[in-house]
Amino acid sequence: MTQGTAADAKLKQTQTSNSKVTKKLVLVVFAMFGFGFALVPLYDVFCEITGLNGKTNTSAVSYSDAGIDTSRTVTVQFITRNAKGIPWQFEPVINEITVHPGERKFVNFHAKNESTQAIVGQAVPSVSPGLAANYFQKIECFCFTQQPLQAGEEVEMGLQFYVDRDLPRDITTLTLSYTLYDITSKADS
Amino acid sequence: MTTDIINDSVADTHSDDHHDHKMTGIKRWLYTTNHKDIGTLYLWFSFIMLLTGGAMAMVIRAELFQPGLQLVDPDFFNQLTTVHGLIMVFGAIMPAFTGFANWMIPMMIGAPDMALPRMNNWSFWILPFAFAILLSSFFMESGAPNFGWTFYAPLSTTYSNGSTAFFVFAVHIMGISSIMGAINIVVTIMNLRAPGMTYMKMPLFVWTFFITAYLLIAVMPVLAGVVTMLLTDTYFGTSFFDAAGGGDPVMFQHIFWFFGHPEVYIMILPAFGIVSTIIPAFARKKLFGYSSMVYATSSIALLSFIVWAHHMFTTGMPLFGELFFMYCTMLIAVPTGVKVFNWVATMWRGSMTFETPMLFSIAFVILFTIGGFSGLMLALTPVDFQYHDTYFVVAHFHYVLVTGSLFSIYAGAYYWLPKWTGHMYSESLAKWHFWCSLISVNLLFFPMHFLGLAGMPRRIPDYALQFADFNKWVSIGGFAFGLSQLIFLAVVIKCIKGGEKAPAKPWDGAEGLEWTVASPAPYHTFSTPPKVD
DSSP states (O other): OHHHHHHHHHHHHHHHHHHHHHHHHHHHHHHHHHHHHHHHHHHHHHHHHHOTTOOOOSSOOOOOOOOOOTTOOEEEEEEEEEOTTOOEEEEESSSEEEEOTTOEEEEEEEEEEOSSSOEEEEEEEEEESGGGGGGEEEEEEGGGSOEEEOTTOEEEEEEEEEEOTTSOTTOOEEEEEEEEEEOTTTSOO | OHHHHHHHHHHHHHHHHHHOOOOOHHHHHHHOOOHHHHHHHHHHHHHHHHHHHHHHHHHHHHHTTSSSOOSSOHHHHHHHHHHHHHIIIIIIIHHHHHHHHHHHHHHHHTOSSOSSHHHHHHHHHTHHHHHHHHHHGGGSSSOSOOSTTTTOTTTTTTTOOSOHHHHHHHHHHHHHHHHHHHHHHHHHHHHOOOTTOOGGGSOHHHHHHHHHHHHHHHHHHHHHHHHHHHHHHHHSOOOSSOGGGTOOHHHHHHHHHHHHHHHHHHTTHHHHHHHHHHHHHHHTSOOTTHHHHHHHHHHHHHHGGGOGGGGOGGGTOOHHHHHHHHHHHHHTHHHHHHHHHHHHHHHTTOOOOOOHHHHHHHHHHHHHHHHHHHHHHHHSHHHHHHHTTBHHHHHHHHHHIIIIIIHHHHHHHHHHHHHHHSBOOOHHHHHHHHHHHHHHHHHHHHHHHHHHHTTOBSSOSOOOGGGHHHHHHHHHHHHHHHHHHHHHHHHHHHHHHOOSBOOSOOSTTOOSGGGGSOSSOOSSOOSSOOOOO
């Protein structure tokens, strides 16, 4: 009889301890689920600091006239790409340009809506090599705003930029790539 | 002392005849909370999944038998490679290990059952539903997932064929099942060890499952998170991975591989545990360097969290990142080398015999090491640019997963079959299984190294003419390997039906509490815990 109660007590103790450990582990599971989502803002911050993913400034910077570094030139190439399902003609007017760091440049991109309905487009820029992204400064860019085009309408879209004087000397060519997305369904009215 | 315990457990079975609530028929399996029943369910389920995923591999190899498109159209080919990968990872290898854990851990630590038996039932029984969802997508208008088992965005979001929801919910259920299984393993090991069994006295098998369970608890929720993001990106207009909305598709790869690399070790650490149990038994020596094995396993597990980006060298990382991930990855070779050294040192001057479990274990040590070496080659950033997404990668991970994990599962199955069924398996048939598998698996995967180095890309249903000869041999190896696995099925069925009666301890050099109970293991074991000194 006494042996029975001792065994019962032991069983009870094990069960409490089981549920304690289980609760802790379930907590870890939820924490790790949250951590997966926390990686999203963490990744953004990390990339913003390091310029890792080639994202450029998303709003205009003002041009600071710190002088032009005429001792070297940098080639800036422009490429464009249409994301799936946007029937626009979209291309740079010139394919590449040479600039001195610190020098302001203005280039145009041409877009034409070749479909039979109005479409809102959004161009998303990316710079390669990714490490140069933080040194590529856009003073004004069509990518800061959405671009609605009626059926058959065409437009010249401008980009004004300069390359920062602090650009590492081993980088002599930058490629600026624009991907054009159809955001008609998500566009602000 | 040994005989005492045998008598005890025999007495236990007698008393069980009176109190036992064992149901009959299908209900026994549906309602069971017995760790042995659930272990058996897991093992059978994983074998069925192995044959399912294997059948897909057969179609893939048939298509690749000669250049050009013959049997299946490219989209269906993509569905096959995707679902083959998913099934083998989540349906075959992982549930097989959970099956081993269920069967053996309580018996090895002297516990009467798993700590959370009802949850155990649930964690098994949701699995068939997960795979029913995944496989049902083959019969839907959309077709099955075709974006690779790594489901990179935007292939699985913007360019999905519509199967993303099936895929996501299936993965959610698999994840929940794995997490529950892992929690159960941790609680069991922490709370139900027999008196006197300290952590450093646990069999290495138990240690590896303990560490694996922690890895599962840490990374399966991250997988659940990333598939949830895919789901909302595809159907609810979020932009986690969509550049148009400010997201980043490369971030998908970071989060996925943060789960994916520990997942690789989830599939190999238990294999280390099985092999570390079997080699000492047939070398008739104690495992060389037990504590170094424990520390090596733990350090592999810890390092697995800081190497994920070696899967992404070609995404345009800065030099510092490439160097960091390259060196961390190469660091893993050190604890792995310790393990291989210890296995060889255990065999050194042992009185070895070569029963089938030992044959599979020795094959594991050699072939897994080959897979490890090709892994080291892939870890080198500069050359990875050549190997990335070629058949070299396919050769590498099949060497570690097939001749590594799967061979260890076979080794373990042969080793414990007498304990599970009470009969000795047919040694001659088992040797046929081993030699046929060994020869065909190398014919299947070894030439893939050369195909990859020569530039044949993976996941493509057609290839350039110069790869034709090697692909023919690879396919022949594949068919032979597939057929050889049916021998295993024959051995197991024969062994269940009858055969030479197995003694409580059929292997001369075997150690551990599981051999102190009768064969077949009684339905309830260690109702009173044994004393370990």
